[in-house]
Each structure stands twice: as C-alpha cells, then as structure tokens.
Amino acid sequence: MFERLARQMWHQTEPVHATLYFSPEAFEEAARLGHDIGSRWPSYFAWRMAPLGAAGPRGVAAACYSFSPTMIAEYMPAIWAVATPGQVLEARSRAMDRTLRVLLGGHIDMTEAAELAVRAAESIRVAHRPLAAANLELPWPREPHLTLWQAYTVLRERRLTGEETLGRAAELIEIYGASFNGPPWYEDGHGTAGFARRPATDARRPGLAAVLACRDGEPAEFGTAWPTQSPFPAGRAYDRVRVQLGGQVETRLVGALEVDELAVSPHARGQRLAARILDLLCEGATGCGLLTAPKAHDAIGSTNALAGGV
Missing domain, CATH: 3.40.630.30 (Gcn5-related N-acetyltransferase (GNAT))
Known part of the structure; x- marks a missing residue:
C-alpha cells in the first residue's frame, strides 16, 4: 500500500518541481542573471544547488551522487561568479512564480494544497539529505503556489541512502x-x-x-x-x-x-x-x-x- 501511494505521490509532485529546469520563464530568468542558456546545465546547477550556498564541486558531487564529478567540476564553483546563491534563489522564486501562473492560467488558489504539502515536508527525516534539508531551511513563501512548489521540492529531494x-x-x-x-x-x-x-x-x-x-x-x-x-x-x-x-x-x-x-x-x-x-x-x-x-x-x-x- 505505502509503496503504491509513494509512487502515486511522485507522479504528482515531480512534474511540478521539474518545471524549474525546462520552462521558458526559468531560462529567461537565468539569462538575466548572466548564465549561458545554450546548455541547460549552468542554470540547472545554479537553481538546484543555491539552497546549499556557494558549494564547490566536492559538495555538489556528494549531493548529486549520480552526476559525474568531472562534469560537475566544469560548472562548480564558476556559476557563483555569475550570480550569488542569494541572487539565484530570488530569481528561482520569480521563475517559478511566472511558470506556475502560465501553467495554471491564473487559477492559483493553492492554499489548502500548500498547507498539506508543508505538513508533509516538515514531517520527513532529512538526515543524509543535504538538498532536502537546505530547501526545508528556506523561509516558506507568502504565495501558496510557491509554497506548494517549495514543499514538493523538499519531498523530491529526499532520497534513499x-x-x-x-x-x-x-x-x-x-x-x-x-x-x-x-x-x-x-x-x-x-x-x-x-x-x-x-x-x-x-x-x-x-x-x-x-x-x-x-x-x-x-x-x-x-x-x-x-x-x-x-x-x-x-x-x-x-x-x-x-x-x-x-x-x-x-x-x-x-x-x-x-x-x-x-x-x-x-x-x-x-x-x-x-x-x-x-x-x-x-x-x-x-x-x-x-x-x-x-x-x-x-x-x-x-x-x-x-x-x-x-
């Protein structure tokens, strides 16, 4: 039962979280920061790693364990010279606000869903999950649709050790x-x-x-x-x-x-x-x-x- 529910939840949460890495609005915000958007990877690593602070290649390789450390070293820590983690987080919030407003067509009353997602996110154990923990430490946004996205991000970054x-x-x-x-x-x-x-x-x-x-x-x-x-x-x-x-x-x-x-x-x-x-x-x-x-x-x-x- 629980495995089936977990799978169903993943199917619901992952498409919402992953829009950050593919939406035109996110690439526009990344370009405004100064990132090269000819490749998805500079903005991908910036968006995903910013909650950790100015992490270097070893820290990022530990958090993104399925990536080649050689590939990571091509982008880290150089991306922080383009924009600081704080600047990236502000742009990330703008990117998701714009993206979700486009996808939802203005129907963004997500208050109840956001409250439930926050309860779920705050109930998980984050030991050995640096990305889940770092996103959980960020303040919850005031807008429910952004709160929902951040809670989904915490949940998807919780991986089995x-x-x-x-x-x-x-x-x-x-x-x-x-x-x-x-x-x-x-x-x-x-x-x-x-x-x-x-x-x-x-x-x-x-x-x-x-x-x-x-x-x-x-x-x-x-x-x-x-x-x-x-x-x-x-x-x-x-x-x-x-x-x-x-x-x-x-x-x-x-x-x-x-x-x-x-x-x-x-x-x-x-x-x-x-x-x-x-x-x-x-x-x-x-x-x-x-x-x-x-x-x-x-x-x-x-x-x-x-x-x-x-």
Missing part, C-alpha cells in the same frame, strides 16, 4: 530471483545466492543510486547504479569490457554512471517500468552504461535509447 536500501534487500533479492531464474538467463538459485551477498557491499559504494518500483503494491523491479571508480574494476563482466575497449575504459567509463543491475519480475514486463527506472537512474549523467551480457537485447536497447549507454 545506501543504508536504507539494505532495509529493502529482501525485496531486491526476490525480484532478482524472479527476473533471472528464467529465460534467457536460467541462473536457477546460484545467481540469486550470489546477488544476496552484494547489497551490504553495494550500499557502501560512493554515489549509489537505487530505484525500487512496485506494481499493485508488490515489488516489481529495481535498478542500482553508481559512478565507475578508478582503477577500472576487475571480475564479473568488467574483464570482457576491458578486452573490448582496452585502455579506453579509463577515459570513457571511469567516472561515468554504471547501471549495475536492472531486474524486472515477469509479472511486470511490458509496462515500460524498465525504461522509467533507467531514466531516473541516469538523470543528469553525462555518461551512463549498463553492465550486462550481450544477450540482454531489450535492456541494451533501452539504455542506449534513454541514456546514451556504451
């Missing part, structure tokens, strides 16, 4: 077994037993991102990803990748986001859950690859289509 992922390990193992014990993998119980030993290790990986999807209240699919570390790993499928790419693995893959597992239970196939999970895992990544076998044609096709996978 690696340690919390361990609390769902049994569900991940169940999905893994259902996904890989049948065709075309036929791992039987051996692969599942091997996977069961991995969550405790994976939870400590730097930059871990994990998505668990449920269908009709039942665990249906999960994906895990993290930035490939240096030196390039050995074992599993890594050795075959090194044979194919040679020395290019260090320049093409190290630092890029690596989708390590993408598992779909048979009862959930054909629902495009895999595509959505890949989209979530690879959001903002400059490079995203799926570590899998050549026979996983559907997964490889989805990764290439959605994330420019290698």
Whole structure:
C-alpha cells in the first residue's frame, strides 16, 4: 500500500518541481542573471544547488551522487561568479512564480494544497539529505503556489541512502530471483545466492543510486547504479569490457554512471517500468552504461535509447 501511494505521490509532485529546469520563464530568468542558456546545465546547477550556498564541486558531487564529478567540476564553483546563491534563489522564486501562473492560467488558489504539502515536508527525516534539508531551511513563501512548489521540492529531494536500501534487500533479492531464474538467463538459485551477498557491499559504494518500483503494491523491479571508480574494476563482466575497449575504459567509463543491475519480475514486463527506472537512474549523467551480457537485447536497447549507454 505505502509503496503504491509513494509512487502515486511522485507522479504528482515531480512534474511540478521539474518545471524549474525546462520552462521558458526559468531560462529567461537565468539569462538575466548572466548564465549561458545554450546548455541547460549552468542554470540547472545554479537553481538546484543555491539552497546549499556557494558549494564547490566536492559538495555538489556528494549531493548529486549520480552526476559525474568531472562534469560537475566544469560548472562548480564558476556559476557563483555569475550570480550569488542569494541572487539565484530570488530569481528561482520569480521563475517559478511566472511558470506556475502560465501553467495554471491564473487559477492559483493553492492554499489548502500548500498547507498539506508543508505538513508533509516538515514531517520527513532529512538526515543524509543535504538538498532536502537546505530547501526545508528556506523561509516558506507568502504565495501558496510557491509554497506548494517549495514543499514538493523538499519531498523530491529526499532520497534513499545506501543504508536504507539494505532495509529493502529482501525485496531486491526476490525480484532478482524472479527476473533471472528464467529465460534467457536460467541462473536457477546460484545467481540469486550470489546477488544476496552484494547489497551490504553495494550500499557502501560512493554515489549509489537505487530505484525500487512496485506494481499493485508488490515489488516489481529495481535498478542500482553508481559512478565507475578508478582503477577500472576487475571480475564479473568488467574483464570482457576491458578486452573490448582496452585502455579506453579509463577515459570513457571511469567516472561515468554504471547501471549495475536492472531486474524486472515477469509479472511486470511490458509496462515500460524498465525504461522509467533507467531514466531516473541516469538523470543528469553525462555518461551512463549498463553492465550486462550481450544477450540482454531489450535492456541494451533501452539504455542506449534513454541514456546514451556504451
């Protein structure tokens, strides 16, 4: 029940929050600040990171764990020379005010919705969620529609930590077994037993991102990803990748986001859950690859289509 409600809430809140990164009004405000709007990334990092203050590349990489640290360093901390975090926050508020007024067509009586969203935002635990905590520390706007947007932003910035992922390990193992014990993998119980030993290790990986999807209240699919570390790993499928790419693995893959597992239970196939999970895992990544076998044609096709996978 709670997983289904959480998914429904995400479908309602994420489109509202994400307008900040794509609306014409937001790009106009970013241009007024002096940002180059030929690319979405200068304004994206400015809008999203401003609540943290003038964060540098290490702080931003810790908060945006699915982004390549190399990519982040291209923009941080240089964006604060264009406009200070305070100036960015003021422009962010103007951008969302203009955006929501356009989208809502003047019907912006959001008083009750804003009150409920604030109650939800102020009830969450923000330990290990720097972006959620930083947005929660900002004063609530006077206008209800802006209050609603800020509360939604707090809620969407609350992400599972690696340690919390361990609390769902049994569900991940169940999905893994259902996904890989049948065709075309036929791992039987051996692969599942091997996977069961991995969550405790994976939870400590730097930059871990994990998505668990449920269908009709039942665990249906999960994906895990993290930035490939240096030196390039050995074992599993890594050795075959090194044979194919040679020395290019260090320049093409190290630092890029690596989708390590993408598992779909048979009862959930054909629902495009895999595509959505890949989209979530690879959001903002400059490079995203799926570590899998050549026979996983559907997964490889989805990764290439959605994330420019290698």
